Amino acid sequence: MSTGTEQAAPSTAATARDAVIAVRGLVKTYPAGRGRRGAATPAVRASDGIDLDIRRGEIFGLLGPNGAGKSTLVRQLTGLLRPDSGAIGMLGHDLVRHPERASRLIGYLGQESTALDELTVSLAAETTGRLRGLDARTARAERDAVLAELGLTELAGRAIKRLSGGQRRLACFAATLVGERQVLVLDEPTTGMDPVARRAVWAAVDRRRAEHGATVVLVTHNVIEAETVLDRVAVMDNGRVIACDTPAGLKVLVADEVRLDLVWRDEPPLHLPEVAALRPAAQISGRRWTLRLPQARARAVIAEITGGQAFAALDDFTLATPSLEDVYLALGGRQKGLVKA
């Protein structure tokens, strides 16, 4: 047994047994583009030495801004991309050596799915089931069950490309679920969905975990989704995992800080010394100032601002406990690409 991680030696054997997915030292570089007229694009190291252990029955999230390398990572897990180096083990199978086995272990929902566009919702689900090796009767039965579960029965006869964006995504998700798999890999499954559809996805994912012990890898850049449904999250930035823990565990990292948002009616009253003093620390976007402060300091600032002349210039203010976004920023994430909705 060689499970070389830098983590505590005694736990590695246990980790390897529990780990449904184990990723070690994964590196993938997209080669430099040969742009025309000197407009060459540089090579991108989209996976830059990734180590992960994902346990059985876990809903494991990959959170990070655009371009962080989330899709690149899951495309290597699903055998679509070959890593430059590193190891991927899934349920005892070496997926770098045998990428073709991934399709027999994983149900995958890609970030954009165009292959099913011109089929009806029902035929897309049924065909996908057939191609997962189900016989005709089972495929039809599972199709009906999944469409009912996701509230898609009404839309079953409609062509996917004539649906709304959120409905389309839900239909593709339905196809992913036909033909049971031990691992689900979902790349931004809820993009464009309304809260009802989103909850249907989360419930379906949760049911598969509870009833079949399925393990789920879910890519998101939605902080709310991450905090609501994930057991553990890997925060990614620039091809690296910069933190990996439960959402609550990650928030402990910044537990003594709170976020203060000040929204000005118009121009901020910079002539007031208490306002001018805040400016260097504020992250400014339009009329909104965001400050990350220790709790006591935040309370003092609020007292100052709301008690003085500055209050007249203030449109709104909120004080919030840290979210995963704050964790991400505190960890040194460079970009501000996370969605809060």
Next chain:
Amino acid sequence: MSAAAPVVPGTTGATPGTVPAVRADPAAAPLAPRARLLPALGAVYRAQLSRARVARIPLLFVATFQSVGIMVMLRGVVDGGDAEAARAVVAGSSVLVVAFVALNLLAQYFGQLRASGGLDHYATLPVPPAAVVLGAAGAYASFTVPGTIATAVTGCVLFQLPLVNLWVLAAVIPLAGAALAGLGAALGLLAPKQELATLFGQLGMSAALLLGVLPAGNMPAPIGLVRDLLPSTYGVEAFARTFDPHPDWVMVGADLSVCAAVGVVSLAAATWAYRRAACR
């Protein structure tokens, strides 16, 4: 950071492709079964056919309209007494429908599927590559049936050719369809860019049009050679021969065999191209 270490020892001895479960590592989970070739082919075929309803009908109509239009135009040029020219025009126009749909549209479809990442969907399912290629090729060949028959019947009426041997279309369409669809699929999957896939498909169809609908007798030698290289030519010739009062069925069979052979080779090439395109 630790060096990359193999996390799954002991899987190396597994025979690749053992169905259903490869369990070299004693702890390794069993793999879900693969989809078998014929059921998967059937499922892809059925799904592709249904796409016609959503997306392809206008183009199928265009394919037929183009061929009938060519025949009507040439009716004014081809002398009523020139039987060889009349046969070439009718046979060429009919097979042109197959080239339009199976070669041109299929090349475009696979080019677009590849460019948009649509192949990922199939690549992440345990489906034999041949099932995807043959299912799509079969469906596109099927799309050509109504248009080809309509064109052939219209042509026979226009040029006063006998309708008795039109049954040979039952062999011409699938065999020319296989050859041209295989070519179309291979072009679409091999073209480095979607635009090139479209371009190759269009060029292939133009070649079938320019070299297929006129009698070969009047062509300069180099062009005749190009014509001989085009798989649609053999479908055209086979079909044209059946308008003879006493068709030479051996030659018809020989021409169709060429189509079949090209079909086997081009579909195999397309399957290989699919494998290559699906896993990067």
